[in-house]
Structure formats: C-alpha cells, structure tokens
Amino acid sequence: MANNHSDIRRIDEFILGIRHEAPLLVGVIPFGLIFGVLGIEAGLTPFQVMTMSVIIFGGASQIIFLELFASGASPYLVSSTVGVVNLRHALYSARVSPYFSQLTLGWKVILSYLLTDEAYAMTIRRLENRPHNPEMHYHLLGTGLCLWSSWQITTFLGIMLGAAIPPSLGLGFAIPLTFMTIVVPYLANWPHFVAILVSGSIAIMTYHMPWKLNLIIAAIAGMLAGYLAEILHKNNDADKSTTGYSQ
Amino acid sequence: MIWFAIIISGLFTFLTRFSFIGGLAGRPLPPTVRAMLGYVTTAVLTAIIASEVLVINDHFIIADNPQIPAFVLAAVIALIFRNIVLTIATGLLTLWVCQHMIY
Secondary structure, three states, rough: OHHHHHHHHHHHHHHHHHHHHHHHHHHHHHHHHHHHHHHHOOOOHHHHHHHHHHOOHHEEEEEHHHHHHOOOHHHHHHHHHHHHHEEEEEEHHHHHHHHHHHOOHHHHHHHHHHHOHHHHHHHHHHHHHOOOOOOOOHHHHHHHHHHHHHHHHHHHHHHHHHHHHHHOOOOHHHHHHHHHHHHEEEEEEEHHHHHHHHHHHHHHHHHHHHHHHHHHHHHHHHHHHHHHHHHHHHHHHHOOOOOOOOO | OOOHHHHHHHHHHHHHHHHHHHOOOOOOHHHHHHOOOOOHHHHHHHHHHHHHHHOOOEEEEEOOHHHHHHHHHHHHHHHOOOOOOHHHHHHHHHHHHHHHHHH
C-alpha cells in the first residue's frame, strides 16, 4: 500500500511539473527553432548543432556560443563566456539544494542537468509554496524533461529549416534581435536599466580590443553598475521597507 | 576545436548547476555575489547586442548603418507585443528593405 501511494505521488508530481511547464513552451519553441537555424547559418554541421543542445542545454548561452564561434573567437573565450553567462544557475542550485539533500547522487546529477531558467522558475514555486512531499523532486523531473524534449525537438526542426534557407538572406542579424527580446522586459527595472546602459556603452567604447575582450569587460562593468544601482536604489527606498522584486 | 568548446561549455554549465545540489560549494554564496549574478544575463546580452548592431567589419558605424533603424523598429515591436517571432521578422524585413532601397 505504502509503495502504491508513493508511486501515485510520484506520477502526480511529475504530471504537475509538466502542466506547470507547458505554458512556458510558447517562449521556448521559437527560441529552439531560431537556435537550430542559426547553428546551420554559423557553419556548424547538423550533428554539432544537435549535440550542443544536448550537452550545454542552455538557451541564450548556446546562441552566444554561435555568435562568438562565427566571429572567430578562440574556444577558450567561447567556453568562458558561455560559463559566465550560465553562472546564474548557481543561484538556482543554491535555492533548490535543501529540498534535494537526501537524494542519491544519480538523482542529483539528473536534476542538476535539467536545472534551466524555465524549469527552476516553475519548480521553485512548487517547492516553496506547496506541502512538503518526499517525492517532490519528480516535479523538477517533470518541468525539466518537458523543457528538455521541447528544446531538442525544436533544435532538430530548426536544423531542418536552416538547411532549407539560403545563407545569402543574412540571418545573422537575428542574433542581436533574439537577445533584445530577452533584454527588453528588464528595461523597466532601474538597476537592470543601468546595467544595460553601462554594458552597452563600454562594449562600444572598447570594441577595438582583440579576442572580443570588450564583451567580458562590458559584462563585468554592467554587472557592477547594476549592483551599485541596486544598493543606491535600496538605500533610497529604505524607509518604505517593502520587499520588492526577487531577482 | 569546436568540440572542445562545446564540451567545456557543457561542463562549466553542468558544474554550475550541480554546485550546491551536489554539495561542491562549501558555503553559501556571499550576498554581494548573489546580487551581481542577477545582472549577468542582461549585461552579457547587451554587450553582444551593442557590438553586433553598431560595429560592422570592425568599424564603429552610426551614419549609413541600416542595422540601426531595423533594430530600433524591432525594439518598438518587442516592447509593444512581447513576441519573439514578430520582433525578429520585423527586424530582418526592415534591414532588408533598408539595404535594398535606401542605402
């Protein structure tokens, strides 16, 4: 009986995860298609594009990879930039880790691999707001696998699409456009706005530097500027003592 | 070379995600680092956007740069509709029109 109950709980959590993740696929599907198309445009083989989605499994960072690779950056610069962009996942890892401390190493490896922005966003809400349940890691398995399969399928379809589009159309400009759609919602947030302004200006002022070092310098300056703006902003609002946003 | 980059990128990304779940990180992240990490994505993406749109063939170009009107129009569409496909279609079409008719 006990076994039966925990089986049901596992399936329930898993299904709940998929249901929570489904609405986010609206944003993921075009993104995966675009990645597949751009991968082919950047001169990678279909196999390389597909494998990148499996090995890295990180939306924007994979497009950054393409952008740097196509511009002739060294593999060291490409992988360190991808690594830096994905550093935010350490925050997610820290936040979910207390809930998964009892799991086996195998589970921890699988759940870590699946810990993307979108899966984290839905699963952290379940972990923090719903009753504790020893099988609740199945929720992350549900959100994670839902996202994973969508990402792989859309990458594959994008590769097919990319092979059919003539390179002369110049789709490379789709990269900054794609990134812009990610950045635009942050314009309304003051510290992020400062980070955007500083990072963009520094990237232009230092564009002549070798090995695309301007990107790293601009990114660090932008991060610092955003952080400083956040502190000054908090000090200004200290008397209001509201909780604000949770990024 | 590209395989090296893919595998190392994947390894970095996985180890970051595994850091606290797998107990690799000895202690919690300092609040300063946590706060700064919140700005990584916007900062890196903006740096790439700026150098893609305003630098052509290693030259900083503002005048006669068809990418600027295309980008600005796409940004307006993105702000209004929050739709990735519509935004990219607008940007690419405008760029194409600017390149062939105006510049």
